[in-house]
Amino acid sequence: MSVTSYQNLNKGELTQLLDIAREAIRGHFSEDLPRPPQLDLYGKKLLRPGACFVTLEVDGQLQGCLGSVAANSPLVLEVHNKARASAYQDRRFMPLTEDQLEQLVIEISVLSEPAVLAVDSEQELIDYLENNRVGVVLSDNHSQALFLPQVWEQLKSPKDFIRHLKSKAGWNAVYWSPSMEVRTFTVTSIKGKYF
Known part of the structure; x- marks a missing residue:
């Protein structure tokens, strides 16, 4: 698989990434086991390896931010994994709680190759x-x-x-x-x- 430049993602593709992050976080609070995104639902651009960071803020305060610089897996999976990690594994913060969801803002940053x-x-x-x-x-x-x-x-x-x-x-x-x-x-x- 080749790495692609993500500088030309359109609004629809970026919105899909935001939805993936929401689902990754939502899965933590449901009774079903959280599942990664179903790859056949996404276009080729989002399936290429990509590096990203997912930043979470609650009431304007940083609540988690984790990501990767190297593009090792499909972008949709990276966003899913980094959203979950930012919400529940960033050691600088307590894990995200259900009470915080009302004030939660998610930012997805897809990196160009450094x-x-x-x-x-x-x-x-x-x-x-x-x-x-x-x-x-x-x-x-x-x-x-x-x-x-x-x-x-x-x-x-x-x-x-x-x-x-x-x-x-x-x-x-x-x-x-x-x-x-x-x-x-x-x-x-x-x-x-x-x-």
Whole structure:
């Protein structure tokens, strides 16, 4: 199977992904065993391997956000699995409860394939980000951290964006290594209420 670019998903396809996430979460509260999506109901584009993140908010507060950078399985299955994981397995939060469903907002972010950005210093990266509000993955010595492009809504300055991203990876604010790898990506996303 080949990986496809998800930058051209249409509104209908994105809505299907949102419905898959809703069903994945709903299945946890039903008496039936939760089942993955039935693959023959979806078009070829949604069946190709895809990487995604599913972000959950309750009353405007983050409730879970898990995903993958590598496209290893069909996008519909990735969305299903990441929705369940974000709702019930994100260790930063208590599992989602039925009481929270009324206020639940789900966002699906489908990632483009991350591209290596050749920079020799943190300042070069900051300069690049001044004009390019993209998602960023920083990797060095078995540590990695990722911010989706949506993080720019909270962290407007590239310097703050990178400082928080380094903190997320467990590095101090001034850490930079000659072996640091920087990858950037964009997302196609949809956001909607659970109900």
